[in-house]
Amino acid sequence: ASGGAAAIAEAEGDTNAEEPVDGQQDESDSELAKLIERTPEDPATPITVAYPTPSEIEAADEISTPPPDYSAAQRYPWHLPDPGMLAVARPGGITQEEIDRTSSRVVQSLAQFGIDVSVDQVRQGPTVTMYGLSPGWKGRSEESTGQRVRVDTILAREKDIALALASPSLRFEAPVPGESVVGIEVPNSHPTEVTLRSVMDAPEWNEFTKTAALPVPLGLGSGGEPVMADLARMPHMLVAGSTGSGKSVCMNAIISGLILTRTPLELRLVMIDPKRVELTPYQGIPHLYTPVVVEADRAVIVLKSLVEEMMGRFRQLEGAGVKNIASYNEKVSERMPYLVVLVDELADLMLTGAGEVERLLVRLAQLGRATGVHLVVATQRPSVDVVTGLIKANFPSRISFAVMSQIDSRTILDSPGSEKLLGRGDMLYMPIDKPKPSRVQGAFMNDREIEGVVSAWESGTRPALPELHVSFDDSDANGSTSSSSDSDSLFDQAVDLTRSQKTLSVSLLQRRLRIGYPRAARLMDELEDEGVVGAGEPGKPRPVL
Structure with a gap:
């Protein structure tokens, strides 16, 4: 038996796990969707968890890639942005x-x-x-x-x-x-505005960020108290709400709270945004493990790559003889960053291939906690064909904004109430350790604040960071491969971009070409080698020759 699998089982508290149910998955799907086990995380809050078997780890070895190398990034002095850039809430309330x-x-x-x-x-x-x-x-x-x-x-x-x-x-x-x-x-006749700074200025938030692995600011509670959560303890979150209820604003608050308190050495993000407008503003931040994914069919391939990444992390835990990512980071010098996967609009992905998307999300949710992989999935259509029973069972922490009917509320929270919410960030929050949802006013962020947070991370010259290894099939319709033809196409686009610019920066390449920081940095080096741009000074754009 594999020592790594046994250690992971202990880390999840799986001391009395049932035997896996065989014969319920097709053989072609066996690498991703078999051996689902159920075990209680907490006696009062049962959730679905699983751990890989020795045969699964051995099978993953055949398609494994080397662990990401963060040695260069570790020598760089990372500085967190100042949250003072965030807007201050206007006073309000009732007498x-x-x-x-x-x-x-x-x-x-x-x-x-x-x-x-x-x-x-x-x-x-x-x-x-x-x-x-x-x-x-x-x-x-x-x-x-x-x-x-x-x-x-x-x-x-x-x-x-x-x-x-x-x-x-x-x-x-x-x-x-x-x-x-x-x-x-x-x-209230005159509601009080709640901004992200309303939460982050609270003394409780400063203390919370010292102990929480993945601190997330949510808003203010029904008594005006700051409401925050540790995503690492959730360990996955489902967010639902009708159009205009505040769901996307909540996603922005979650992302901003994470990148304002954690460096790329501590946290990497994978963003899937089929709507193309909600998460793409974060394209230039160094935390991105892969460029923001906007094509639904490409998102499925990225999810498969994340499963492979997760299995590779299990091998690292096994090699170090530890149970989980927290113990691993205490033992080794090169820390393993947490990996947060954010999906804004699950319904669009389910239209691409409901069975496969469900299987991949459930697989990541069941196995991800020990390896530091956590999911935040949002949808504006909380119907049973989108939020399936298996998905809901593996996302124990949930947020519901205003929905159209009591049926939708029961689909998300297993109880009514969301249909009576007021919209504009009014939510019911049900964490894994609470039997009933509590009312929270979500923190608001405007576009200018988001741009400020992103710009703070875009400024300056930084070392290249590892990217997610995505394996595309030959039949992939996107053609978004890491082949030489794709690299040549990006290089030609970069050259065309310089013709209308006097200076060129890595962040400009990221925004215009919709690529991640590592690839943009490599393109800049190629442009310098070809004499298209000159040598630059740290923190300044390169002159176009």
Whole structure:
């Protein structure tokens, strides 16, 4: 038996795993989709995990590539961008007078139906304010009945309370976790703006980034507290919401939070953006392990390459005799960076080949945690043919923005509530360690902030970083190979670009040719060798000769 596989099993807490189910996958798919095992990550939160068998590791050896070489990048003094470039939120909120008036209306509207309650708790958030109702003991006769008002009686009067408050949407939480009250979330008349800086300026965030491997700022909670998460502990996240609900803004906040706190030595990103507009602004950052993928059929090939990369990481763990990436980085001098895969619009990928896409995503989700591979997948169509049962089972942490129906909410969260959200970043967040979702106002980022974060990483001359090894078949329709013909085509495009420029920078090559930093840096060296551009000074563009 392989020592690496046993170590990985221990790292995942798999001490009583069931035997793998045989005969449920086609033989041609065996390298990617067999031996799925189920084991509890936490007694209260079961998730699907798996680990590779010795035969799978040996099979992967036949198609293996050398581990990425980060020796040159380790000698470079990486500096994180200053989060002070981010926008400061404008003040907002509601007055105490409005809180008192709303509390009185809630109590009076229920009293009309003989329901005795008192408002014992108020938590003001940026978008909604939660009023905690304590059921009383009085009936219609205003005398004590000796029996407390039933919670179901309060919940049945939702529409009457909404009418009294002239509110378009109310959300009940009965009971509030850890409290003996029934919570009613009422939209604020003047919502408070929440920006990414609102979270990153909090003292809790600074402490959190010291211990979390992959810190992610999400927004502010229903009580105004900063909400953050460690993606390494999630370990994968599913994000869903209808058009305009704030889903893509959430993806931007996740990416920016990661690259503002982690260098390319600690984190590499793979972005898949079939919509071509949401993630492409990050094309120039050095964290990219491969250029932003915009073709759905090419995305499938990249996912296959990520599975091979993951198996290669297992071999590295096995060689070092460790259980997971955290232990590996403590033991060896050349750290293994975490690898985060972001997919913005799963539905487009599922149209390309639902079975294969599902199998690859599930494979990465089942095996990725020990090797530092984590997934963030977003979709605006949370139907069962997109968010399949197998995908949902392997993405235990979920975020739901406003959706059209209660059915969509149940598809994402296994509970209703998302259909009552207000949009514009209003979300329900359900992490792996919480049985019920909590309400959060997502952090907002505008295009100027995104450009500032990207520009901070684009500036300056940096060493070339390893790229993901992508193996394309001869029949690949994209023709996006690493062959000499492709290199010649890129070189010719770079020469054409210089004809309209007085100076040329690596970041300009990245943006215009839609390539990653390593390839753009190699192109710049080729242009210098051919006498097209001159020698440059560190941090400055090259002169065109």
